[in-house]
Amino acid sequence: MLNRQGRPTTPGDATHNDHPTFTGNKALSQIEPLIFETGRLETTGVDYEAPQSFKSRLAELERKSEIGLPGVSEPEAMRHYVRLSQKNYGIDTGLFPLGSCTMKHNPRLNEKIARMPGFSDVHPLQPVSTVQGALEVMHTLSHWLMELTGMDAVALSPKAGAHGELCGMMAIKAAIAAKGESATRNVVLVPDSAHGTNPATAALIHFIVKPVPVREDGTVDPAVVASLAGPDTAAIMLTNPNTCGLFEKDVVAIADAIHAAGGYFYADGANFNAIVGKARPGDLGVDAMHINLHKTFSTPHGGGGPGAGPVVLSELLAPFAPVPFVRHTDEGFELVESEEEASNHGAHAFGRMTAFHGQMGMYVRALSYMLSHGSDGLRQASEDAVLNANYVRACLADLMSLPFGNRPCMHEVLFDDTWLKDTGVTTLDFAKAMIDEGYHPMTVYFPLVVHGAMLIEPTESESRASLDLFIATLRDLAMSVKRGETERFTGAPYHAPVRRMDETRAARSPILKYTPPQAALEAAE
Amino acid sequence: MRYLPLTSDDRAGMLAKIGVDHIDALFADIPSNKLLKHLPKLPLHKGEIEVERLMGRMSARTISASSVPFFVGAGAYKHHIPATVDHLIQRSEFLTSYTPYQPEIAQGTLQYLFEFQTQVAALTGMDVANASMYDGSTGCGEAVLMAHRITKRSKAILSGGLHPHYADVVQTLSEMAQAECVTLAPDVLAGEDILSQIDNTVSCVVVQTPDFFGNLRDLRAIADKCHANGALLIAVFTEVMSLGLITPPGEMGADIVVGEGQSIGNALNFGGPYVGLFATKSQYVRQMPGRLCGETVDADGTRGFVLTLSTREQHIRRDKATSNICTNSGLCTLAFTIHMSLLGQTGLKRIAEINHANAVMLAGQLSAIKGVSVLNKSFFNEFAVRLPGNAAHLVEQLASKHVMAGVPVSRLLPGAGLDDVLLVANTEVNSDEDRQAFVEALKEVL
Amino acid sequence: MGETKYTKDHEYIRVDGDVAIVGISDYAQSQLGDVVFVELPKLGKALSKGDEAAVVESVKAASEVYAPVSGEVTEINAALEGQPGAINEDPEGSGWFMKVKLSDPSELSGLMSEADYKAYLASIH
Structure with missing residues (x-):
């Protein structure tokens, strides 16, 4: 007689069970120790045969000490890092409205192409005759960047936005030196709304940073710039569209004021995604601007890098571009790698930013992105990015506070915390409650020019349905604040893999690496 | 669309x-x-x-490294990367996440950064490491600026064995930051007298080992003289795999160790993206550039990780920051960490031995060719060869015979009188057949 | 013990004879949040009024502490190294930064009294 009872097919009584699990895990949410806590010193996840005996040429410098790093087998490594990945939020997880960071979709076609052997498996110092295709990518990318920005030259090699800023400011410093004005022209104007990297970059190469106050409407006043500019002015570093999400409507007058004083106009291109195909920095008087390929042109952010920060340069600054750069001649593509060689082509390269030729892996992805979009798609993407941000603004303006009034913004919309006053809920609390709702928070507490800033950049990658749900969620949260349901916020997040972290503890007695229990005990004695 | x-x-x-x-x-x-x-x-x-x-x-208009016998190094190396690495770094949650500013939903990134820092500190023999720089060369520039902050001096001495691109990066940064930078003459035989350069005006001495020409350098005497004069020793490497087999800079007295981590986990990529490794002693941690991840607990007392000591960084300190670095090498550090976790110390030591053994074998084969001599007394997986002719021309000829022979020194040091010197690297990916093909082709063109 | 005086940068100074105790005000610590690190000057350092004398860091901010008066550093509060939280808990007590031997006591007259400082705080809010 067969047992035909089988398994239950209805869920049964919907009881709730708050008991902790034996493992501490909660179904798909797994606790994962450090790799050093599961690995073994003698274990390795690779198979290499021992070499045959040979006479070592290490002089007396062979490593005698244990390295102290355990290894794991391949299945253990796979499970460990997959579990870690599940504790992360990415663009592919959900809407990622991080203002100033342009978290747009990362097409996987670009990943596929970046792994083509002619790009990924090529050494930077192979004979130039064997890397013509790679140089063609660099040359083509440069062409697109110049065309989209209306500028005369590109220095491709900077490794990220801040590195691009450094490159652009070095070109400006070199141009000033060429005019014999190094001793006197050393002040850089930086608006209060600037990214922190701007003043840090200027200070790094010994410019004196002079802050420019932002006027009531969130933009820079050309009259103030004119009053601050003078024979000591080296440059202004202006982000446009700015970090308040606004286009600097007086940008041409600002450029004129700086140029009239004999200074240069450095533009922070972090927000270029708002205006690609709509306006060209070169037409606005810009002398140098970096472009974050990992923002505007969608190379993956990868948890904080790698990025790429090519710098476009005006005719005045083009001769000072660093080495290396690619030239296209009748014989093909050539690579100019030294300052001496550059001077043979009439250039005055200021030096070198990095070993080799920059972030090839990012060039390939960015160029694939551009080819896919084309001029029409790039412009449409910018329009959609701006449209999406304004839609969010229009749908939340009645509940949250806009520091500069309910007026059109560019690709990101800035709210402040005026509307949270006396509610017992801070900007940070509000952001953490968004995590419980399945969203990555917006950028908070930046820019510094408004109180409790919340900077929302939805990007063009969001559908209307996605935006509508996001808006409905923020409205629900905002109503909840107004109803006084503070616990929903002050203790949030409740549903993330971990709760709020004790940052004070981390900073007061920093633990910056793993120490095995035995060693930690001994160290304590 | x-x-x-x-x-x-x-x-x-x-x-x-x-x-x-x-x-x-x-x-x-x-x-x-x-x-x-x-x-x-x-x-x-x-x-x-x-x-x-x-x-x-x-x-298709580019010849890939795997398609030919391949011996090109000089700061970037062709190594085997386990298939697991590339699969894992393409996980959406890693690939499409941002800098972990919201730690509650970025524990994946934060934990691997903590693992990365631990690995780098152990490999270099140092107390602490940061969460990466763009690459070795830019890290080297940052290390020099850091030494200037610590010593309140502004003169750097660069060894003639430092990778020429690294020296150029430091030189450019120094000129722009109005600091002094003395670069010693190219030092093929590791015979330079760097000790006599060190006095109490010097902020730091920058020495690479294995150096640009492949020589291993004992840093102990340099460290001692630096410390006696209140200067810092910055040790540089471009081949991180060497640390599986040779004495780490931290055991030879280095104050800051900086290098290129590409060899572990990262493809050649025609020069980037790579991953800069940066480590130092505990007492200097607050002068360190770049992000740092630290261990802490959450509101429930559960262990977790956060970015910490951020007040050094540009978004808070603005013009007083230790560096302007923001985006770093996130995903490349992940690749490094996964590959290193697979290797463990046992695997790393083994693969380093294979590299060295292969290089020793090739050095023997090449020096048996008439007119060819290996210049190094010591090396890890790369060495300098003197050829009876112009190295750049010979490399082109060999390339036409489908052998990538190495890097002619004149490409990075034009006008240094080293036109007949070739750098040859040999890693675990090179087979006996590859070496044989190289030797045969070289004999044909000589 | 003499009167406690304040600067617009929120340092306080309490004079006892020709030596003054310097630290940051309760308002300053509340603005910084949890202090995690303090960098104190070297003993014997000669400070001029307005010099950068120390750096105080919290999780979210870092700021310079300027010398409210000129003088030589005669003592530093080394206990802060292990217990920076004292600055939050008791800024004008165990959270003091340094003692300075005054070189120009007349500089004190340019500083705010406690009442003036309270009025100043009210004015900036």
Whole structure:
């Protein structure tokens, strides 16, 4: 007689069970120790045969000490890092409205192409005759960047936005030196709304940073710039569209004021995604601007890098571009790698930013992105990015506070915390409650020019349905604040893999690496 | 356009909700004479098939390292990367996440950064490591600036064995930051007298080991003289795999160790992206550039990780920051960490031995050729060879015979009188057949 | 013990004879949040009024502490190294930064009294 009872097919009584699990895990949410806590010193996840005996040429410098790093087998490594990945939020997880960071979709076609052997498996110092295709990518990318920005030259090699800023400011410093004005022209104007990297970059190469106050409407006043500019002015570093999400409507007058004083106009291109195909920095008087390929042109952010920060340069600054750069001649593509060689082509390269030729892996992805979009798609993407941000603004303006009034913004919309006053809920609390709702928070507490800033950049990658749900969620949260349901916020997040972290503890007695229990005990004695 | 979800109806409805009748009303702050009337003069959008075809053609016009016997090094190395690494770094949650500013939903990134820091500290023999720099060369520049901050001096001495690109990066940064930088003459035989350069005006001495020419350098005497004069020793490496087999700089007295981590986990990529490793002693941690991840607990007392000591960084300190670095090498550090976790110390030591053994074998084979001599007394997986002729020309000839022989020193040091010197690297990927092909081809062109 | 005086940068100074105790005000610590690190000057350092004398860091901010008066550093509060939280808990007591031997006591007259400082705080809010 067969047992035909089988398994239950209805869920049964919907009881709730708050008991902790034996493992501490909660179904798909797994606790994962450090790799050093599961690995073994003698274990390795690779198979290499021992070499045959040979006479070592290490002089007396062979490593005698244990390295102290355990290894794991391949299945253990796979499970460990997959579990870690599940504790992360990415663009592919959900809407990622991080203002100033342009978290747009990362097409996987670009990943596929970046792994083509002619790009990924090529050494930077192979004979130039064997890397013509790679140089063609660099040359083509440069062409697109110049065309989209209306500028005369590109220095491709900077490794990220801040590195691009450094490159652009070095070109400006070199141009000033060429005019014999190094001793006197050393002040850089930086608006209060600037990214922190701007003043840090200027200070790094010994410019004196002079802050420019932002006027009531969130933009820079050309009259103030004119009053601050003078024979000591080296440059202004202006982000446009700015970090308040606004286009600097007086940008041409600002450029004129700086140029009239004999200074240069450095533009922070972090927000270029708002205006690609709509306006060209070169037409606005810009002398140098970096472009974050990992923002505007969608190379993956990868948890904080790698990025790429090519710098476009005006005719005045083009001769000072660093080495290396690619030239296209009748014989093909050539690579100019030294300052001496550059001077043979009439250039005055200021030096070198990095070993080799920059972030090839990012060039390939960015160029694939551009080819896919084309001029029409790039412009449409910018329009959609701006449209999406304004839609969010229009749908939340009645509940949250806009520091500069309910007026059109560019690709990101800035709210402040005026509307949270006396509610017992801070900007940070509000952001953490968004995590419980399945969203990555917006950028908070930046820019510094408004109180409790919340900077929302939805990007063009969001559908209307996605935006509508996001808006409905923020409205629900905002109503909840107004109803006084503070616990929903002050203790949030409740549903993330971990709760709020004790940052004070981390900073007061920093633990910056793993120490095995035995060693930690001994160290304590 | 396959990447843009909005439909025309969506756009019209959203404009209506916003209360404007045309998209350009949202661009009204752009001066109207600067608003582009036409599309940029660039091709229109393309489907996947076409893009892949176009890019594929460019890829095909380049000779890849795996397709030929390959001995090119000089700061970037062809190594085997386990298949697991590339699979894991393409996990969406790693690939498409941002800098972990919201630690509650970024524990994955934070934990691997903590693992990375631990690994780098152990490999270099130092107390602490940061969460990466862009690459070795830019890290080297940052290390020099850090030494200037600590010593309150501004003169750096660069060894003639330092990778020429690294020296150029430091030189450029020094000129711009109005600091002094003395670069010693190219030092093929590791015979330079760097000790006599060190006095109490020097901020730091920068020495690479294995050096640009492949020589291993004992740093102990240099460290002692530096410390007696209140200067710091910055040790540099471009081949991190060497640390599996040779004495780490931290055991030889280095104060800051900086190097290129590409060899573990990261493909050649024609020069980037790579991953800069940066480590120092505990007492200097607050002068360190770059992000740091630290262990702490959450509100429930559960262990977790956060970015910490951020007050050194640009977003808080602005013009007083230790560096302007922001984005670093996130995903490349992940690749490094996964590969290193697979290796463990046992695997790393083994693969380092194979590299060394292969290089020793090739050095023997090459020096048996008439007119060819190996210049190094010691080396790890790369050495300098003197050829009876112009190395750059010979490399071109060998390339036409489908052998990538190495890097002619004149490419990085033009005019240094080293036109007959070739750098040859040999890693675990080179087989006996590869070496044989190299030797045969070289004999033919000589 | 003499009167406690304040600067617009929120340092306090309490004079006892020709030696003054310097630290940051309760308002300053509340603005910084949890202090995690303090960098104190070297013993014997000669400070001029307005010099950068120390750096105080919290999780979210870092700021310079300027010398409210000129003088030589005669003592530093080394206990802060292990217990920076004292600055939050008791800024004008165990959270003091340094003692300075005054070189120009007349500089004190340019500083605010406690009442003036309270009025100043009210004015900036």
